[in-house]
Amino acid sequence: MPNFKKKLSSLSLIWVAFIVLLFFFSFAIHNILILPSWLFLFYLSGKIFRIRREFKNNVSRWNNFLMIQEFIINNGLYKETSDVFLSAVFTISESENEIIITACKMGNFLDSKLEHLDLELSALFNLPLEEKIIRPVIVEYKFIIEPPERLVLKSSSKETIDDLEINLGYGVKYNPVTCPHILVAGGTGSGKSVFISFLILELLKRGSTIYIADPKNSDLGSLSYYLGDERVATNPNNIARIIRLAVTEMYERYSEMREKFKYGTNFNDHGYKTIWLIFDEMGAFLASGTDKNSKAVVNEVMDGIKQIILLGRQAGVFVLISAQQMSANTLNTDLRDNLGLRIALGQNSNEGYRMVFGSATPEPQPIEIKGSGFLFKQGAGKETAQYWESPFLDTHQFDFINELKLYIDKE
Missing domain, CATH: 3.30.70 (Alpha-Beta Plaits)
Incomplete structure (x- = not known):
């Protein structure tokens, strides 16, 4: 450390002296020497800058070393005999x-x-x-050191996006081709509905076909007024109907793609847009199977969802499943592990995190910001779920329904 200080001080003095001499005696210097003099000054400035940066890095490393040394002592991470x-x-x-x-x-x-x-x-x-x-x-x-920026939603004019990648904010970008299907868990007030609403708009901007199943007939169920009853279902029989539609479209795409077969291609290469099934509060739907007939409907729906999860990727048919609390009864672990993007919003228990993330369960920490939680994206190079803040919606700057109307075709 002292050597750095000495070298930096010496070069700084030479730099100052050279500036003074160049200023006062420039009139006496032959023109041919002016350019080399300035070039030498630039070289000297660069040298000083590099030494200052190296000195700063060494100071930082030295301070970190002293901090760790004190940390070892204070936490009893040693034994002396x-x-x-x-x-x-x-x-x-x-x-x-x-x-x-x-x-x-x-x-x-x-x-x-x-x-x-x-x-x-x-x-x-x-x-x-x-x-x-x-x-x-x-x-x-x-x-x-520097946390990523949270995405803030603001009203905008209608836009069409060709890129399938969606910016989720906080340094996360999502592409269903490389990371198919989504799982979102979060209790009341966690920001789950806001996040799903944001995703609906992003999918519509990309020309996606959206089916919504909302067995509790809450906020998403009310979107039938805008998207139509053929796309939004709230009772078990209608939910089964839209599942059949999505599964049928998936198999029809596979049939057409086989007729124009080309190795290594997917729906995007054949000109298809994505189809998304958004299933809100799956736990509530499963609870509706109370007799023989209703159980048959539940089994049909779950079989259709299983087909989409396992086969939908290449055909461009994807599913988003949300639930307040995940459990093995809501979705078995084999299917859960096929959901590429998994999110748990709000505070949760260790068991709750384990049901969402499985082997990627993070170390729990306090969740203080509404709309924040943990996110795990397969293929992102992370072994466990990471802290994440979902897009922020300010009702004074953003009206979801007005934005939604921009992307609804009125015939």
Whole structure:
């Protein structure tokens, strides 16, 4: 560290002296020397800038080293005897956006402690934990320095989007081709309805056909006034009808695509738009199966949903399932794991998170912002669900129904 200071001070003095000399004696310098003089000045400025940056990085690393050293002592992550001294070993990697703390396991009594330092390390750096990865020999803690921006919904003129990718805000982009189907869990007041409403608009902008099943006949059910009863269903028999429509369209697409078969293509290559089945409050629908006839309807619907989840991707037929509380009775784990994007909004229990995320269950943390929770996207390179904030709707700036009317064809 002292060497950096000395080098930086020397170069800074040379730079200042050269500026003064160049200013006062420029009239006496031959024209042929003026350009080399300025070039040397630019070179010297760049050198000083690089040294300053390297000095700053070294100061940061030194401060982090002292923080970790004190952290080890304060948290008792060492053991000293007359024969041996054992201490936890950490490495720190820092970039513009995150800090990664790696705790090295040594096969001793400290290993179990190293796997449960979430709150302590978050407090040490005053940063939210983004992800924790436990390996046989290391534990990685990743902290966000600059959190992503939350998407704020604002009214706009009608727009048509060809790109299937949807910006969900907070650094997340979603494409059903690479990550088919969506699961959204969240209780009353969690922001689930706002998020689904946002998705409906984004899908309509892309020319998608939307079917809505709302067995509780709540907000989404009322959209039948705008989308029509043929697209929105609230009673079991009508829900079964729209499921049959979606499944039939899926198989018709497969039949037409086989006639124009080309290896490695999907619905998009054949000019089809996506079809989305949005099934709100699936738990309420399952509870409607109370007798032989109603149970037969429930079984038919669930069989159709299973077909869409397992076969719909290539044909461009997708499903979004929402529920206040997920359980094995709502959706079995095999089908759940085929839902590429899984979201749990609001505060939830450990068991609740496990039912949504399975092996990708995150370490629980307080959820204080409405519309926030955890999100897991298959193929994103994350091993566990990450903290996420859904798009924010300000009712003074955004009217969902007015926006919806822009994308409804009136014949």
